[in-house]
């Protein structure tokens with residue numbers, strides 16, 4: 001008998017307070033020592049950039065998250081070079097190991113990128 005895993009697209013939504021434990025676990029498991037957020041950091045992300053703090057939820061389980069921010073005070077010269085009006089940076093991005101290479105990180109990054117471009121999500 002042969003088995004295959006079915007895959008349902010995860011829901012991408014804003015982080016909510018109840019997601020704290022799952023996000024902390026993913027961070028501790030997968031992010032590097034210098035970017036692992038603490039519980040206090042996670043609370044800070046939540047308060048400061050709710051549009052750029054998103055989770056991927058599959059079957060009620062958090063399987064990935066991204067936290068980033070809009071970069072302010074980007075020099076005009078850099079904006080011209082990048083042909084950009086706004087710039088964002090990703091602080092932390094992680095996807096559960098068994099769900100990688102299925103586009104989940106891309107799905108997590110799409111809404112903030114669209115937001116920076118001024119497109120509707």
Ligand SMILES: CC(C)(COP(=O)(O)OP(=O)(O)OC[C@H]1O[C@@H](n2cnc3c(N)ncnc32)[C@H](O)[C@@H]1OP(=O)(O)O)[C@@H](O)C(=O)NCCC(=O)NCCS
Nearest residue numbers: 030031035091092093094095100101102103104105106107
């Ligand atoms: C990096 C990470 C978030 C990618 O998540 P993901 O859901 O697997 O990414 P996606 O499926 O959206 O990948 C999109 C593209 O990124 C590239 N990519 C993703 N993982 C890659 C890898 N390990 N090696 C090379 N390219 C990779 C590929 O071009 C991929 O497209 P493809 O699968 O069509 O070739 C995930 O591997 C992870 O959590 N890593 C550990 C934590 C980490 O390093 N985070 C980043 C710094 S905070």
